Amino acid sequence: MALATTIKKMREEAMCSICLEMMTEPLSIDCGHSFCCQCIEGTLENLQVTSSLREPQCPLCRAPFQRESLRSNKQLENLIQTVKEIDSERLCEEHGEQLRLFCEDDMRLLCWRCERSPQHSGHSMALVEDVCPGYKEKLQKAVTKLREQDDQCQGLKLITKKQIRKWQGPYSSFEVQKPL
Structure with a gap:
């Protein structure tokens, strides 16, 4: 259960607060917040169109920043890649382990820990x-x-x-x- 909660927290941290999707090419600004490259660039372009006099502000905390201060966040990009890899794997919600077994009695995918539980004792199991x-x-x-x-x-x-x-x-x- 703890692994599933941790993965959920990682997924939340990897979300862009502008598009509400998993960040792509994350960029950080002076205040430390990160956004998708496309989202923060779009915000800057909209600001230029609407008011060229205003200084850009962080969409979350409103701290001012300069376009020149945008920097790639490789560590966050690596974290996002890891979250995507985890998401592509089927994990047990209870144990956080990969679902590699199929219980033919219950018609459910199971992890190795579920297989050993009393609920599935004596059930017919096979590899997925x-x-x-x-x-x-x-x-x-x-x-x-x-x-x-x-x-x-x-x-x-x-x-x-x-x-x-x-x-x-x-x-x-x-x-x-x-x-x-």
Whole structure:
């Protein structure tokens, strides 16, 4: 659990407060805050267009800074790359370990620590890469069957609409008059 919380905190620190996305090419300014290169440059360009007399200010703390003081933040860029790599791996929310096992009884991905828990004692386990092709094939068959059923439903819907129009016939345009 602690690893998942730490990764969440790292992800928050790697967010650009302008675009609210993971920073790309992070630049730091005098006050120590960092932003995406494109975001802080866009802020500077907008400032030039709206008011050439004002000095640029940090979007977070409003401290003044100069365009010349923008500097690349390689350490933050490396941290962001690491967070992206972690995000691309499947991690157990409880233990922070990689999900490399598949419990066929519970139909869930598990880490090695979950496998040893009493909840999964005696369950049938397999490596994810071993079961993946079989489930991919089952999924493809299910998708094919669902498409066939959808085609049948569309056909039945069309037949039903035609039958309704036929029942309504030429009298469907007449209005029933109420007695006075």
